[in-house]
Amino acid sequence: MTTDDQILAYANDHSEPEPPLLYQLWRETHLQLLMPRMATGHWQGRLLSMLSHLMRPRRVLEIGTFTGYATLCLAEGLAEGGHVHTIEINPERESRIRRYVAQAGLAAAVTLHIGNASDVLGGLVGEVWDLVFIDADKINNGRYFDLVIEQVRPGGLLIVDNVLWGGKALPDYVLKANDHDTRAVRAFNDQVQRDPRVVPLLLPVRDGLLLLRRC
Numbered sequence: 001m002t003t004d005d006q007i008l009a010y011a012n013d014h015s016e017p018e019p020p021l022l023y024q025l026w027r028e029t030h031l032q033l034l035m036p037r038m039a040t041g042h043w044q045g046r047l048l049s050m051l052s053h054l055m056r057p058r059r060v061l062e063i064g065t066f067t068g069y070a071t072l073c074l075a076e077g078l079a080e081g082g083h084v085h086t087i088e089i090n091p092e093r094e095s096r097i098r099r100y101v102a103q104a105g106l107a108a109a110v111t112l113h114i115g116n117a118s119d120v121l122g123g124l125v126g127e128v129w130d131l132v133f134i135d136a137d138k139i140n141n142g143r144y145f146d147l148v149i150e151q152v153r154p155g156g157l158l159i160v161d162n163v164l165w166g167g168k169a170l171p172d173y174v175l176k177a178n179d180h181d182t183r184a185v186r187a188f189n190d191q192v193q194r195d196p197r198v199v200p201l202l203l204p205v206r207d208g209l210l211l212l213r214r215c
């Protein structure tokens with residue numbers, strides 16, 4: 001019997017090795033933070049890096065930074081003069097994020113915004129995004145999508161993480177009355193199927209990545 005963990009280990013072994021700085025960040029995240037699984041790991045990080053390299057984005061937006069693992073992956077393929085904006089609500093995370101961004105040599109290419117994404121996005125309305133990664137409070141997936149979709153260029157890509165939500169997104173899963181997060185994840189996943197502005201592709205990897213290509 002092959003488990004999901006064995007498949008992920010095999011996928012890791014047959015993909016680009018995790019860069020040493022990202023391994024250091026992943027290890028520090030697991031040793032020092034609660035809920036370290038929130039960090040994008042090796043395999044998903046390589047997928048973000050691959051997409052970034054293929055797109056060569058000039059403007060990247062990440063909503064939900066945590067320790068900055070995905071930030072560094074998304075920045076790997078930046079075009080010359082390209083820039084990443086990343087938003088994190090928890091100020092306790094700031095110094096670690098800044099330290100790793102600096103160690104990656106990306107201090108000039110990454111702007112970290114500490115604040116509530118809904119507020120911060122209001123100050124970024126002049127940007128045109130090539131690549132957007134939505135990975136914050138899942139109850140607001142739809143809100144963040146609505147706030148940024150008109151700023152994503154045609155052919156641009158939005159990626160939404162955790163859309164399977166541990167399997168609870170599936171309709172057969174019986175929800176508790178107060179499970180508002182799962183209801184929001186389901187509603188968002190269904191809503192974008194009917195949105196003519198995007199073409200969806202749900203990848204059942206890790207906790208589910210929803211790729212949305214802007215028409």
Ligand SMILES: C[S@@+](CC[C@H](N)C(=O)[O-])C[C@H]1O[C@@H](n2cnc3c(N)ncnc32)[C@H](O)[C@@H]1O
Nearest residue numbers: 038039040064066069070089116117135136137
């Ligand atoms: C799943 S983690 C992000 C993981 C990161 N993108 C990665 O892949 O390594 C979600 C992060 O979103 C942050 N967050 C939650 N609500 C937020 C909000 N309203 N505005 C900005 N950040 C928020 C949390 O503090 C947490 O650090």
